[in-house]
Amino acid sequence: MLDHRPETTTDDFVPFVTAGARATGQYRCADCGYGITIHAELPICPMCAGTTWEETEWSPFSNAPGFRSLSRPTPRL
Numbered sequence: 001m002l003d004h005r006p007e008t009t010t011d012d013f014v015p016f017v018t019a020g021a022r023a024t025g026q027y028r029c030a031d032c033g034y035g036i037t038i039h040a041e042l043p044i045c046p047m048c049a050g051t052t053w054e055e056t057e058w059s060p061f062s063n064a065p066g067f068r069s070l071s072r073p074t075p076r077l
Contacts, residue, residue, distance in 0.1 A: 019044045019051040027053040 016030055017023055024039045031050035036043075042053050 014054055016052045016054055017042060019053070023053070023055075026056045028056050030054050 017027070019042050021042050022040070023042050026035065026037050027042065028035050029045040029048060029050045030052040032045060032048040034045050034047040034050075035056070036053075044051055045053075
């Protein structure tokens, strides 16, 4: 049976999670960079058949179109 615990190191490397592990959040394939948002078991990457995933930072607004351009307009005098 596969070991589904994240791999950890003492260096500055990020932990990876293998396909088949239960996960919630946004992940990128460590081999090709394909991104997914998941609330289930991590799949084998559909783009490259990779089995190692890296968790990415998540924000409810990170994928909102134009989020950075929603600043307050400057009033005209």
